[in-house]
Amino acid sequence: MVRKHNNQLPENLPQLQNLIKRDSASYHEEFLQQYQHFQNTLEVFQLAPDQPNKTLDELVMFMAQVAQCYPKELEKFPQQLIDLMQKHNTVLDNSIRMNLCKALILLRNKNLLAPTDLLELFFHLLRCQDKSLRQFLETHIITDIKNLNKKHKNAKLNTTLQNFMFTMLKDTNARAAKMSVDIMIELYKKNVWNDAKTVNVIVTGCFSNVMKVMVASLKFFLGKDENEKDSDNSDSDEEVDPKEVMMANKVNKKTRKRAKDLEKVKKLAAKAYKKKSQAVPFNFSAIHLIHDPQGMAEKLFKQIESSNHRFEVKLMTLDVISRLIGLHQLFLFNYYSYIQRFMQPHQREVTRILQFSAQASHELVPPDVIEPLLKTLANNFITERNSSDVMAIGLNAVKEICTRCPLSISEDLLRDLAQYKTYKDRSVMMAARSLIQLFRNLRPELLHKKDRGRPTEATEEIEKLDYGRTQAKDYVPGAEVLLDEDKNEDIEINSESESDDEQWVDVQHSDNDMEAESDEELSEEEEEDNDDAATTIQNTSSNRKVLKAKRTKTEILQNKKAQAKQVTVERLLTDEDFKRIDMANVQKQMHSTTKGLKRKLEENTKAKNKDDLVKLSDIENIYKKRKHDKLTRMQTVKEGQEGREKFGYKDGRVNIHCSKTNREKRKKKNFQMIKHKVQGKVKRSFKDKQISLRNHLVKLKKMK
Structure with missing residues (x-):
């Protein structure tokens, strides 16, 4: 049951x-x-x-x-x-x-x-x-x-x-x-x-x-730099607009191409959402939130000296210490002598070690501490017994260190390095010229006179650097341009309103015109007063010109500072005003104070470029024509073939639809089809060739 x-x-x-x-x-x-x-x-x-x-x-x-x-x-x-x-x-x-x-x-x-x-x-x-x-x-x-x-x-x-x-x-x-x-x-x-x-x-x-x-x-x-990580995919990501693809997928016909674009847009949306959920990368902001960076740097340095960790761990520790020193402007003088022992061209990961030395440099470090580091770098890297790549990397490292601590290099060392501007290898030459360009905008007095370049308005405004001296300004540099533009606008308005009555317009002279007139008056007075002492004037004329030029330059600079301070105090600057000021500061680097115009500066050699962290690509930046892979080579070949005539046999037919001769058709035939004819040609004797030539000439004669 x-x-x-x-x-x-x-x-x-x-x-x-x-x-x-x-x-x-x-x-x-x-x-x-x-x-x-x-x-x-x-x-x-x-x-x-x-x-x-x-x-x-x-x-x-x-x-x-x-x-x-x-x-x-x-x-x-x-x-x-x-x-x-x-x-x-x-x-x-x-x-x-x-x-x-x-x-x-x-x-x-x-x-x-x-x-x-x-x-x-x-x-x-x-x-x-x-x-x-x-x-x-x-x-x-x-x-x-x-x-x-x-x-x-x-x-x-x-x-x-x-x-x-x-x-x-x-x-x-x-x-x-x-x-x-x-x-x-x-x-x-x-x-x-x-x-x-x-x-x-x-x-x-x-x-x-x-x-x-x-x-x-x-x-x-x-930390990690997300911009460098996704730089390869940035161009391809911008090609597809998400809204257009989503709308096209709803309305248009379903195709494989649109399906792939839709999948791509979904991935982009997911990546954007993921970026929003992450912390905002403010230049590796975790280091900025440390309560005691000096104590942390000292403990890490003591740990790396006493421990026997792997080389990779030591590199990470040195990197963290260098970032702490650079971002918080700490004092850890033993760090520079410790890292100096690793500065050899054959050292493993030597470019990263050079990067750490540049990151640990800042303006508050005494120049006597970093100067031995630069000398070791110059002696071990920037010598002709090394390869050109090693010399270029050494010059780039010197440039990055001097960008953050310009007082650390001596005049003799800088002039010795500047002589590589005419070196036979392009990478070394460009690295030396970039170093010269840096000091033209920082400390031009250290360079030789021929390396300083033609003086510009920006170089004349450079103040002398001293250790521990801060250049704090109570005005916006270049704001005097707004005052000149306001005057020009007032002049245009007055000229438009008074042109109908045919009245005169009072135009204020610029500072340069007034100075030119005053110089002419002074020169006339000097000529009248010193007619009897011609010999004395000839001996002292050059000195007077130099003093007069210096006096006028200082007066111009003081006048510009006063105008900039006036504009900064009296008005609220808008975004458009700041754009005008930036354009005026760029023009100061382009316009020469002497006759003629100075060539435009490159974007990568403008003034100071002090980032919080040193990029490894700045030190490894070697001016050399890189080898391309096969895909890029074929791309350049195809670009060069666009818009030109094809090589080879040119078809001379007037009507392209008419038939071709047997000789032309033979060029496209398989070799097995014309094999017997080719072999027959090879085996012909000299007598056969004479007979064929005679027959051909007779034929041509009859055709005439």
Whole structure:
């Protein structure tokens, strides 16, 4: 006789779960029965927690699914799971531990569990030797903290978790410490924890005894330049307009080309959304939020001197120290003598070491500290026994260092390096000329007179540099241009209004005209007064001209400063005014104060170019014709063939539709078709050739 099962709910938990969610009051007794079964199973499981238990897994997930239906009965259920995990977290079976974590996350999503209790438990579980569990917990922790701060920053919760993470970084377990650092770095990148406290907690990771924690913290402060990373794809991304492609896909016919464009637009939208969720990269702003950069730099330098880490780790440490020194203008004089020992052309990653030396240079470093560094660089790199690429890299490194610390180089060394402007190799020549161009706008008095170039208005306004002296200005340089434009506008208005009455217009003379008139008057008076002393005037005329020129130049500069200060104080400058001022400052570099005009300066040699960080491409910038790959070579070949006549046989037919001769057709035939004729030609004797030539000439004679 077959036994009939009228009630299968005690054994079918998914069905009971579905019914309870629909009508929890009607199935209360069935729930209590399963709850009692859970309690009994839990007591039996605690006797052997290292053994797997499938029944417990099913009951735990069932209770977590229906917990919101019976809040009073399951009030202590979350705490039971937390106690079980805290008591047996390291001995539990991997499947049971993962299932319990999923149940706790389900309770947390239903707001039946406080976020702090769950997150602290999960941080403790990072010590477990289960890689899949650690990755699962890391993803949940990041997502949960991000959701908690989505609408507004939960300062109290963030402070509690950050303090707990600070203790986790000092944990003896390397896995837990490394995972804690990764979580904090990921939260900073997602613009959730981007405050100074998070950054300074990560600072402590740079001095951890665990190598992975130290490397992860150093990489965080080095950061990445997203513009360089996506520079190759920037051109292709701008070709497709998202709005046009989406509209075309709705209206036009479905084609493969439009489908590909639509997929491309979706990827671009996803990339743009991802960029918005990340922290704004303000020149690697994490370094700006450090509370004690001087102490951090000193500790890192002491660590690199006393430890025996790999060369790659030493490079990362030197990079962080150089950025700290350059951005915060710190004093760490031993750093320059330490990095000086690595300045050899055969040294591995030598261009990066040169980059670090340039990043660690700033105006407040005494020139005596960096001058030995420049001499070592010149002696080891800028010599003719090295290759041209090594010499060019050395000159570029000198230029980057002098850009940030122009007082560090001596006059003799600069003039020696300037002599490479006529070197036979183009890369060395261009590097030397860029160095000369830099000092034309910084300290032209150090250069030889022939290297200073023709003086311009901008070079005359250069003030002498002194150590520790700041050039703070209480006006906008170049603002006097706005005053001249206002005068010109008033003159035009007056001329238009008074032209009908044929009246004279009073035009004010410019400063240069007034000075020219005064110079003429002075010269006339001097000629009248000194007619009897011609010999004396000839001896002193040159000195007077020089003094007079200097006097007029200083008067002009003082007058321009006064006008600029007047404009800055009396009016509010708009964006258009600043554009005019910028154009006027550029023109000052183009217009010469002597006769004629100076050639336009290149954009990359304008004045000072002090970025916070040194780009490696600036040091490795070698002026050389690079080898192209096959694709670019074929592209240039095809571009050169456009618009020109084709080479080879030219068709002389007037009507292109008429037939061709057999000789022309033979050029396109297969060789096997004309093989016998070609062989016949080769085997002809001299007599046969004479006969054929005679017949041909006779034929031509008859045609005439």
